[in-house]
Amino acid sequence: MNIEQIELRHIRISLVSPFETSFGVTTDRESIIARVIADGVTGWGECVADAAPGYSYETVTTAWHVLCDYLIPALLGAPLNHPRDTPARFGFVRGHNMAKATLEAALWDIAAQQAGQSLARYIGGVRERVPVGVSIGIQPSSDRLAEVVSQYRQAGYGRIKIKIKPGRDLADARAARRAVGDTPLMVDANSAYTLADAPLFQEMDELGLLMIEQPLGYDDIYQHHKLQRQLRTPICLDESIHSADDARFALEIGACRIINIKQGRVGGLTNAIAVHDLCRQAGAPVWCGGMLETGIGRALNVALASLPGFTLPGDLSASNRYYQRDLIDPPFALNPDSTLSVPDGPGLGVTVLQDRLDAVTLRRETFRR
Ligand code: OSB
Ligand code: MG
Numbered sequence: 001m002n003i004e005q006i007e008l009r010h011i012r013i014s015l016v017s018p019f020e021t022s023f024g025v026t027t028d029r030e031s032i033i034a035r036v037i038a039d040g041v042t043g044w045g046e047c048v049a050d051a052a053p054g055y056s057y058e059t060v061t062t063a064w065h066v067l068c069d070y071l072i073p074a075l076l077g078a079p080l081n082h083p084r085d086t087p088a089r090f091g092f093v094r095g096h097n098m099a100k101a102t103l104e105a106a107l108w109d110i111a112a113q114q115a116g117q118s119l120a121r122y123i124g125g126v127r128e129r130v131p132v133g134v135s136i137g138i139q140p141s142s143d144r145l146a147e148v149v150s151q152y153r154q155a156g157y158g159r160i161k162i163k164i165k166p167g168r169d170l171a172d173a174r175a176a177r178r179a180v181g182d183t184p185l186m187v188d189a190n191s192a193y194t195l196a197d198a199p200l201f202q203e204m205d206e207l208g209l210l211m212i213e214q215p216l217g218y219d220d221i222y223q224h225h226k227l228q229r230q231l232r233t234p235i236c237l238d239e240s241i242h243s244a245d246d247a248r249f250a251l252e253i254g255a256c257r258i259i260n261i262k263q264g265r266v267g268g269l270t271n272a273i274a275v276h277d278l279c280r281q282a283g284a285p286v287w288c289g290g291m292l293e294t295g296i297g298r299a300l301n302v303a304l305a306s307l308p309g310f311t312l313p314g315d316l317s318a319s320n321r322y323y324q325r326d327l328i329d330p331p332f333a334l335n336p337d338s339t340l341s342v343p344d345g346p347g348l349g350v351t352v353l354q355d356r357l358d359a360v361t362l363r364r365e366t367f368r369r
Contacts, residue, residue: 001038001039001079001080001081001082001083001107001110001111002038002039002079002369003036003037003038003075003076003079003080003107004037004038004039004040004368004369005036005037005366005367005368005369006034006035006036006037006072006076006103006366006367007034007035007036007364007365007366007367008032008033008034008064008067008068008072008364008365008366009032009033009034009035009357009361009362009363009364010030010031010032010060010064010362010363011030011031011033011294011357011360011362012028012029012030012360012362013028013029013294013323013327013360014027014028014029014323014324015027015028015029015292015322015323016320016321016322016323016324017137019137019292020137020138020139020163021054021055021137021138021163021165021188021190022138022163022164022165022166022189022190022191022192023054023055023190023191023192024052025137026050026292029050029292029294029322030051030060030362031046031047031049031050031060031293031294031297032046032047032060032063032064032067032102033045033046033047033294033296033327034046034047034067034102034103034105034106035106036103036106036107036110038107038110039114041110041113041114042110043105043106043107043108043109043110043113043347043348044105044106044109044296044348044352045101045103045104045105045107045109045296045297045300046102046105046293046294046296046297046300047060047063047098047099047101047102047264048098048101048262048264048265048291048293048297049062049063049098049099050291055190055239055291056098056218056239056265057095058096058097058098058099062096062099063096063098063099063102066099067099067102067103068365068367070092070093071090071093071099071100072103072367073367074089074090074092075089075103076367076368076369080107083104083108083110083111083270084270086100086103086104086107086268086270087100087104087267087268087270087271090267097242097264097265097266097267097268097271098264098265100267100268101263101264101266101267101268101269102264104267104268104269104270105263105268105269105297105300108122108123108269108300109300109347109348110347112346112347113346113347116346117346118303118342118343118344118345118346118347118349119299119300119347119348119349120302120303120306120342120343120344120349121344123269123273123303123304123307124307124308125303125306125307125342126307126308127305127306127310127342128306128341128344129335129339129340129341129342130288130302130305130306130310130314130316130339130340130342131158131159131312131313131314131338131339132157132159132313132314132315132316132317132334132338132339132340133157133158133159133160133161133184133313133314133315133338134152134157134159134160134161134315134321135161135163135188135290135315135317136148136149136152136160136161136162136163137163138162138163138164138165138168138172139172142171142172142174142175145162145172145175145176145179146175146176146179147179149162149175149176149179149180150179150180152321153179153180153183155334156334156336156338157317157334157338158183158184158313158337158338159183159184159185159186159210159312159313159338160176160180160183160184160185160186161185161186161187161213161315162176162185162187162188163187163188163189163190164187164188164189164192165189165190165192166192166193166197169187169189169200169204170200170203170204173187173204173207173209174207177207177208182208184210184313185207185208185210186209186210186211186212186213186236187204187209187212187213188213188214188238189212189213189214189215190213190214190218190238190239191214191215191216191217191218191239192215193215193216194217194223195216195223195226195227197215198227198230201215201227201230201233202230202231204233205231205232205233209233210234210312211233211234211235211236211257211258212231212233212234212235212236213235213236213237213238213260214236214237214238214239214240214260215227215235217240218239218240219239219240220240221237221240221246221249221250221253221255222253224237224240224250224255225253225255228254228255228257229254234256234257234258235255235256235257235258236256236257236258236259236260236287237250237255237256237258237259237260238260238262238265238289239265240255241259241260241261241265241266241275242265242266242267243266243267243271243274243275244266244271244274244275244277247259247275247278247279248278248282251279251282251284257284257285258284258285258286258287258312259275259279259284259286260286260287260288260289260315261275261276261279261286261287261288261289261304261310262288262289262290262291263300263301263304264291264297265289269300269304273304273307276307276309279309280308280309285309285311285312286309286310286311286312287305287310287311287312287313287314287315288301288302288310288314288315288316289314289315290314290315290316290317293322294322294326294327294328295319295326295327295328295331295350296327296328296348296350296352298316298319298332299328299332299343299348299349300348301314301316302316302332302340302342302343303342303343303348306342313338316332316340317332317334318331318332318333318334318340319331319332319333325356326356327353327356327357327360328350328351328352328353329350329351329353330350
């Protein structure tokens with residue numbers, strides 16, 4: 001692949017409703033959209049870093065810096081054989097996985113188009129529809145949460161996840177359980193607790209949750225194994241897993257039984273596929289996490305989730321759950337069986353709406369070979 005041009009845009013787009021987690025409230029999603037041209041073919045990538053360093057240390061500003069000053073020059077400097085060679089090309093930069101994944105995404109889009117295939121098929125996807133759920137932020141009260149949960153269930157979501165934080169946990173989980181009946185339900189703590197909170201999670205064990213996502217430290221694996229030993233409910237790790245090695249370690253010591261795969265968090269699609277392959281061999285189910293992406297990032301996630309090991313519903317909701325008007329056409333819509341259809345056009349299989357993208361762009365920079 002001869003990479004000819006890379007354009008970065010810092011964008012800001014309003015969510016349909018504020019999204020509150022244990023680390024903060026998001027009302028507008030800021031991110032970076034990369035447009036890469038190689039061999040005359042255009043590919044798109046979305047950076048999942050947020051404006052603030054609440055979920056991870058990366059931010060839109062750190063990603064912009066690392067992209068402009070290190071990753072883009074490294075990519076424009078010499079041709080690349082295949083997108084799977086991107087992690088090695090970027091190996092001279094420590095960390096900054098979300099920045100790295102942004103460019104790799106666009107390269108996969110291009111490579112699949114060059115092969116005349118959808119990205120899903122190109123990476124070995126086996127599903128035409130992927131099972132999905134919805135992730136619901138912390139609400140003003142448990143009663144309000146029950147209403148919101150019921151609305152999403154009525155809209156067709158067959159798996160509900162609620163965010164929890166200290167003081168807003170057991171009562172919320174109980175209210176959500178009453179509201180959903182026996183619909184699969186799970187909680188995500190985004191690292192808000194310590195091992196001293198084990199009794200709280202033992203009480204949650206009674207609610208028949210599908211899993212408890214990332215209860216302890218954002219960089220912890222060891223303490224999670226101590227908690228998992230005390231629970232029947234599977235623990236799922238999100239924040240702590242940055243590579244296939246992390247996933248192997250976590251599964252081997254019994255820190256979790258399920259892994260949430262986010263391509264941005266593990267440094268790109270190549271590493272995400274490696275985590276998937278490892279978990280599949282280990283017999284551990286995985287699901288595709290989300291970061292409130294626009295349709296550009298969502299299309300990549302949907303392709304990833306079409307791989308055979310993604311047996312649990314992903315945080316991949318319809319476009320209208322996040323944004324009034326998505327940046328792509330057609331927008332993602334929820335099927336009655338709580339799935340999203342995997343686009344079958346070449347590459348990502350969605351069209352980026354240039355006027356929408358222009359309308360949300362705050363800053364733009366173009367780099368040429
Ligand atoms: O922990 O899974 C998370 C959103 C932003 C940052 C972290 C997380 C989330 C979500 C939303 O849960 C998932 C989605 O995109 O629907
Ligand atoms: Mg999570």
